[in-house]
Amino acid sequence: MIDAALRRVSLRGLTAWVLALFLIATIATGVSIIAANRVTVARLVDRRIDVVGDLLLEREGRAGPVPTPALLTRIATLAGQRDTGDIGVLLLDSAGRPLGGNIRLRHALPLGRSDLRARAGIAGLSHGRALVRDAGAGRRLVIVAETEPFDDYRTQRTRIYLIGFGSIILIVVGGMIAFSRLVGRRIDEQRAAVDAIIAGDIRHRVPLTGSADVFDRQAAAFNRMLDRIGELMEGMRGVSNDIAHDLRTPLGSLRGQVARMAEEADAPEQAAWAQGALAQCDALLAMFAALLRIAEVEAGHRQAGFAPLDLAALVEETATMMMPVAEEAGHHLTFAITSRPAPFQGDRQLLIQALVNLIGNAIKHGRPGGTIHVELATTDDGGITLQVRDDGPGIAPEDHAQALRRFGRLDSARTRAGHGLGLPLIAAIARLHRGRLDLSDARPGLVVSMILPG
Template sequence: MSSLRALTLFFLAAFAAAAVLAGYLTYAASRAAVVSAVDRRIEEVGDAMLSAVAPGDSRAILRRIDAFSRRRDTGDIGFELEDSRGRRIGGNVVLERAVPLGFTTLMRRDGIVGLSAGRAQARDAGGGLRLITIAETEPIDGYGPTRVRLYLIGFGALLAVVLAGTASFGWIVRRRIGEVRATAAAIIDGDLNRRVPVPARGGAFAAQAEAFNRALDRIAALVEQLRGVSSDVAHDLRTPLARLRARLARLAERPSVSGEELEAVLAACDDVLALFGAILRIAEVTAGERRAGFRPVDLAALAEQACETLAAAASERGQRLSGGPFAPLTARGDPQLLSQALLNLIENALHHTPAGTSVAVTLAREGRMAALRVRDDGPGIPAEARALALRRFGRLETSRHRSGHGLGLPLVEAVARLHGGTLTLADAAPGLDAMMTLRVEEA
């Protein structure tokens, strides 16, 4: 089954069908048992009625019927004697319709006074006569509907108990699964302190929650260690590099030092500082520390501003940057991070495509998400290399001779994840289609 709800509904439907079938079969079996017992009694009474009576002796048969009817234990047995043409000769009941030889089921509509349901056996009494023996199959009038109600109440109560139990079990399981899913979603969003609630009464669900929480504790510890190492390396190197740059800047002011050489050294220092700044930026975004300052962000305005900012740079490179259409969408997030992420996407497209390339920025709604797309008609990225492009310090062979550290797209992906979205790379045929999705804030 595709879901717990579907599995629960399937089980309930199967059990309901089984209960209804069992109830019907029980009713049919009990009804058949009653009919069989009545048929045996009719046959025995009929045999006794015609025993020691000459075939075709209507008077003798009528005398025996009269004598039999006087007995107090035979009030539910009736007789009718008919001639060869089906005309009534006598008896203690009157049939309003002809019945064939053998057994026949009688109902209230047959017009027999005091009988609501019964069985009749017509047999040859000799000389063209037919003896019809009748017996009730219900001890009291209207017992059939009463019996149906009893079965409905009995099996209905059983069905209701099982349905309630199954629904309760399904609700408990769904709640437990929902707690695990909510915890997993919070961890994916960066809240590594979130844990699954542990039921106080213990049991299988409590043991499962405790095991899951222990695994999360271990993962959180490992992530914290890794985050600490990255932050420590960046902080430890940033300070001496900043001091080095300050000293080199002072040297650059002296006339005896080659300005061109010092400018190159300064550029190298700036490059290293930018590298560690990007590492710290990604660590900060991944940790979710910026989530506290989230507010509504006009994505259309953000996209327009990004296109205006980089339009001149694209023109200098001989590339065409176009923006729109931009759907009027709002997301809840950090406007600075979202702006930086979109600028990174556009700069990545401009940086890795040749002159004459067209880069288009669009914004549209896809379900509950806003899709910010940056498409170009450049060389693109092969499908097998896209995972490498999203990895930190991941650089393709074709871009190793260009400046950069391979942290632009990982930063965009970190920002997208912080805002509950994703970054995907696809083939634009030709070129690359980079799409960042963000959760739309409903009005």
């Protein structure tokens, strides 16, 4: 249960919980110490004034209460003793009038024990304990003792506790903040490495401090993993690139031969056969070109050519250029700039290619005579969304992942020309620009959204 709860708590939340629990424990400890100190002092003072009361009211073998003159003599003797200088004694008659003693009271006190404050009116006493006992014959004996060894001691003691526990709290809070910042900084470094790799910089690594601590060891292990992944990806990319390069040359030669056969064919059937073979050669060459293009984009080499550009102007220019193409295919193309984003850092040619491919897919798969709508807008968090919407049959949600895979052609599209690399190329361009490609249902139709950071 505890492990499951800890997995759901973030680092910031865990730090806040630890600080809250520590503060509660520290404050509770301080309050408990102060309360225990007060109780202990009060018990010691009560025990002392009990002893004083017993001595003053001791009968010494006589029957009945101690006579008033004898009791006053004992009080005077007690007041003159050095070790009882902080004890006050007052003898009252049955009417509450003072008969003798070394203190005066502003208010009458109840029988038994009670606390005293400065408002009791006893000179030099800010906090103390009082014991009122029956001295016989209607008289009352009041014994008072201070609970503070010097004036304003309780305030000073509270201040000492506040300074002591406050310094502990400050040290722990500062340590937790420093720890949180250290951990947060190291995590941010790893997240930056991940973001850079997602953006296409597979060579990016988590920096090491050289301290050989647990964070450095984790970063080193993370970098070794990235090195291995990079080697595997480079190997796969090299194989696909080599295949594409090696096959493109013989395919080009084959296309030239087929084209010559088509030109020199004597019979119409031979010419038709040659034209079909020529079209297949062109499709294969286009597929290899698309593979090489995707590999180039995913390698991140095009980032060196990033420059500030106006996305709104790019969308308007590209959509206007594609309008005649859409009209020729029987579609109506519209576009809208809902909000103009700030200048964007990117590759102009790749973004134009992505938008042209998106519109081309909508023309190919949209409803005949339907409408294609292109829209550029900014999101509440400052991001940028470029959408292309058609009103065709669309793609079922469970097939979205398949449509974004290389050669991921759906069954409904296998009868059409194509090789299933259009959307993967657009997704690679989006990732190169630190964005992503999303598919959603337009009901009817498909919405393809390129979501880019602002």
